[in-house]
Amino acid sequence: MQLVVGRIGRAHGIKGEVTVEVRTDEPELRLAPGAVLLTDPASTGPLTIESGRVHSGRLLLRFAGVADRNAAEALRNTLLIAEVDPEETPEDPEEFYxxxxxxxxxxxxxxxxxxxxxxxxxxxxxxxxxxxxxxxxxxxxxxxxxxxxxxxxxxxxxxxxxxxxxxxxxxxxxxxxxxxxxxxxxxxxxxxxx
Missing domain, CATH: 2.30.30.240 (PRC-barrel domain)
Structure with missing residues (x-):
């Protein structure tokens, strides 16, 4: 099953980082370094998260192969999509996907x-x-x-x-x-x- 877990915003700095609007309750799992995400539009992906950090309350991600501001800006408004096992459930029984x-x-x-x-x-x-x-x-x-x-x-x-x-x-x-x-x-x- 595919779920949208984020949307790429503006480029941040000159080294390929982007801001990300988080659309998941588990960003530490879905948007962690090493995660491979499909994209919409599909032509921009899949993207592999190389690194991530929080800066001034915003999540910043860097993707493999995106090395500069121009490449990062080209990803703006791209939806990030994770493959999720339909049987997977949150740890807390009061939470739901x-x-x-x-x-x-x-x-x-x-x-x-x-x-x-x-x-x-x-x-x-x-x-x-x-x-x-x-x-x-x-x-x-x-x-x-x-x-x-x-x-x-x-x-x-x-x-x-x-x-x-x-x-x-x-x-x-x-x-x-x-x-x-x-x-x-x-x-x-x-x-x-x-």
Whole structure:
């Protein structure tokens, strides 16, 4: 299974380093020296990470064969893709990879069918579960413990306790605002990604 784990940003310095927007909860594993990553566009890869460091809160990587600023700048906006074993799970039982959550059935605490998770949207404060409704609509559910108290991978379902209005059309803004307020005490920050 292939998962996007980062996006290359601007070149840093003159020796081929680039900034990287991290899109994984495990950068120390996925973006470690020696890792070989596929790319989108495919024509720029695969890329092998030669070295990495954090500078002023940003991850900087250097790839094998990328020796100067021009070569680094040519990689800008390239997506970095890791091959992940679909059976692999995070060490913490309260964390989940995106691929584990996609296609889970979503039900309320009383068993009412809500829909199916189609995507995970990673935001700065918390993640959102994008849920396709049976009627063709879509809702966004903040992935915080208060709203998503249970993920049951064996039963292939996510149980939600929706606040008033979440399941109504146009309620995504309300849910997002509520989740942002609760974001610092939630499970979403460390659940998404690869």
């Amino acid at each position: 995106d691929h584990q959550l996609i296609d889970l059935d979503v039900v309320t605490t009383d068993g009412t069918e809500v829909g199916r998770i189609t995507e995970i949207s990673h935001l700065p404060y918390h993640d959102l579960l994008v849920v396709a409704r049976p009627d063709g609509g879509e809702i966004m559910v903040p992935f915080v413990t208060e709203i998503v108290p249970e993920i049951d991978l064996a039963a292939q379902r996510a149980v939600i306790d929706p606040p008033p209005g979440l399941l109504d059309p146009g309620a995504a803004e309300v849910a997002t605002a509520r989740g942002a307020e609760d974001g610092n005490e939630d499970q979403g920050e460390d659940q998404g990604g690869a």
